[in-house]
Amino acid sequence: MKKKLGVILSISLISSAMALPTLAADTTTSATVPAPAPSASAPAPVSSTKVSKPTVNGTIDTSKMAADSVYTVVSGDVFSRIAQKYGLSVDALAKLNPHIKNINWIYPGDKIIVKVAPPAAPAAPAAPATVAPKKLFHGFGEVSNYRIRGEKNDNLNITTASAVFDEDGKIVDLTWDVQEITYALFPGWLDPKASQADKDAFVAKIDDKWQTKREEGYDYDMTHKKSKGAADNLTKKEWFEQLNTYESFFKGKTVAEVEAWFKKYTDANGRPYKMAYPDKLTDSDKAAVAKFSAEEKAMLVDVTTGATMSLQDPHSHFISALKEAYAARKEIK
Structure with missing residues (x-):
């Protein structure tokens, strides 16, 4: 009976972990690292196995952006690490992504701009229309x-x-x-x-x-x-x-x-x-x-x-x- 109860609890915890957003405090997200012990101020355990996103980040149109200008968040990512990866400060990365309402809450699939698109080259002045001189x-x-x-x-x-x-x-x-x-x-x-x-x-x-x-x-x-x-x-x-x-x-x-x-x-x-x-x-x-x-x-x-x-x-x-x-x-x- 105790063995069955242990299996059920393990399944419940795994399901909850899969639904939670990637947090800024989660720096590595490795399966081999034991979960930290709960502190006295830690929130009460979630009773449901399904956790909803607390905030839905806005969307941006990336269709006209270069492929290397946009990063897609995957499970385990944190905002600060993405900034470090692309040589940016956290503030600089945040300014590039005003659609991210809270940098501590990012989700797999979110689009993050990691490079400022170079300014469009000024259009070459149109060649003056050739107008035949009036007779x-x-x-x-x-x-x-x-x-x-x-x-x-x-x-x-x-x-x-x-x-x-x-x-x-x-x-x-x-x-x-x-x-x-x-x-x-x-x-x-x-x-x-x-x-x-x-x-x-x-x-x-x-x-x-x-x-x-x-x-x-x-x-x-x-x-x-x-x-x-x-x-x-x-x-x-x-x-x-x-x-x-x-x-x-x-x-x-x-x-x-x-x-x-x-x-x-x-x-x-x-x-x-x-x-x-x-x-x-x-x-x-x-x-x-x-x-x-x-x-x-x-x-x-x-x-x-x-x-x-x-x-x-x-x-x-x-x-x-x-x-x-x-x-x-x-x-x-």
Whole structure:
């Protein structure tokens, strides 16, 4: 009877030992080492042969980790020994494994990170996309017209437009100019008594006298600043300065867009509605601008602050010359 009771107790103790977690105090876990004698403070023996884990450790996703970065706990392992095995302090190993709630309670099958994964190499910068440069086209337009006063031809105006367009037809660069040929440029030639020598002398100086309006610069004196001592036009800007305003404003637009703008925002004389000078608006002008949005009116204020001269009148045919330039454009090689 005593022999049977001893066998039963042995089986019970073995079953209990198999269910218990690996403790930090269990440093070797060898079958040949006798179990330590219970102390006065030791807990009462477990009556059941089945012991549940007091804490369930969290799980981590190790699928993307290197195999040598993760250790799987086996029976008999203790946290400190795992740390020593991988050359880490206990604290360092604990910081790598925040999912281990209590380092004194680890279980077979737990995953412990034992190596910090090297930082991912920075991604190589993407090679810049190869963008083919846009093609550019240059065109030159020239339009001539006589300004007629009454029934008499007065002077001959030759309007030119030199423009660069991109492959979408948008203006990249634009230069307008006008050569105004007046009777004053022909002294001697109009005098029936002038000798051929006088006429030849005039021809010798023709390069000095024949300048475009842009070449004349401030000497053209459209503002009358030079002749009167103070600019007396609305913008107080000279001819070439006003033209610069238009050229800058039309960059980025197609010829069709420039033409549409001209038809919508200029009066019968080809001048933009003078929104910067409301007292100069005629009744007809006021009726036209009343239909414009606040944005359109603000745009016209900006434009007419810098330019009010006509874009298409007997003095010059800027719109027509631009259309000619676009029609004659050729790719810049």
